[in-house]
Amino acid sequence: MGPEATANLFNKIINLTEANNDQEHIPIIIDNNVLIPDRTAYLLEKSTNPLKYLIKSAIKLELMGADLVLMPCNTAHYFYEDIIKYLDIPMLNMVDIATTHVYNNYKNVKRIGLLATMGTYTSRVYEDSLKRFDIEVVPVLEEDQKKLLDIIYSIKKGNKDNHKEAVYSILRYLSKNEVSVIILGCTELPILFDILKNDKDIIRLKQVYIDTTYLLAKKAVELASL
Numbered sequence: 001m002g003p004e005a006t007a008n009l010f011n012k013i014i015n016l017t018e019a020n021n022d023q024e025h026i027p028i029i030i031d032n033n034v035l036i037p038d039r040t041a042y043l044l045e046k047s048t049n050p051l052k053y054l055i056k057s058a059i060k061l062e063l064m065g066a067d068l069v070l071m072p073c074n075t076a077h078y079f080y081e082d083i084i085k086y087l088d089i090p091m092l093n094m095v096d097i098a099t100t101h102v103y104n105n106y107k108n109v110k111r112i113g114l115l116a117t118m119g120t121y122t123s124r125v126y127e128d129s130l131k132r133f134d135i136e137v138v139p140v141l142e143e144d145q146k147k148l149l150d151i152i153y154s155i156k157k158g159n160k161d162n163h164k165e166a167v168y169s170i171l172r173y174l175s176k177n178e179v180s181v182i183i184l185g186c187t188e189l190p191i192l193f194d195i196l197k198n199d200k201d202i203i204r205l206k207q208v209y210i211d212t213t214y215l216l217a218k219k220a221v222e223l224a225s226l
Helices: 003-016 039-045 051-063 075-084 094-105 118-122 125-133 141-154 164-176 190-196 200-204 213-223
Strands: 111-116 136-138 183-184 207-210
Touching: 003 075, 003 190, 003 213, 039 075, 039 118, 039 190, 075 094, 075 118, 075 125, 094 118, 094 207, 094 213, 111 118, 111 125, 111 213, 118 125, 118 141, 118 213, 125 136, 141 164, 141 190, 164 190, 164 200, 183 190, 183 213, 207 213
Parallel strands: 111 136, 111 183, 183 207
Antiparallel strands: none
């Protein structure tokens, strides 16, 4: 949905693909539809409903020959069930892929953190998905949810700098609540965490950050290679 988050997913698919030349890469069709109305704004304020735009993009990709659809927006997964009704091809569910990854790889973890838009928090898509595994989402403070939303929109504007202190404060809060595994539940956040991953303060917290965009790309490559 966000152009840079979409490019980030595209690059991850390329980097995860074992290829010796152009012809061995996976054919990919990208509908960079920046006119889809804001998903968080709809969920919080009931502004323009993005559903028909999401459906239109998914159908367009299918008509152009896609065998599989990816939607690099966690918040938009609130509409997932309504979109797939109109498709004759599979559409990966990034939320379910991420929560299954947590369950399979962190068996002893029963409480996780979630960094996301306020729309994703409101829709509870991660809480609903994690219920399957009896895993609880530890919420960040309401004021921190607003800070995260500001950071996400700032990244969409191209500003990836000067977010460390705000992010570190949120991560430290989760650490104090004994949260060691955190889902990056917005596709702009892995872009930011690529910058922050070598920060000494953040390394000291010894937390694991789940890159949902990476997991979506990995699953897509696995299926395309069958």
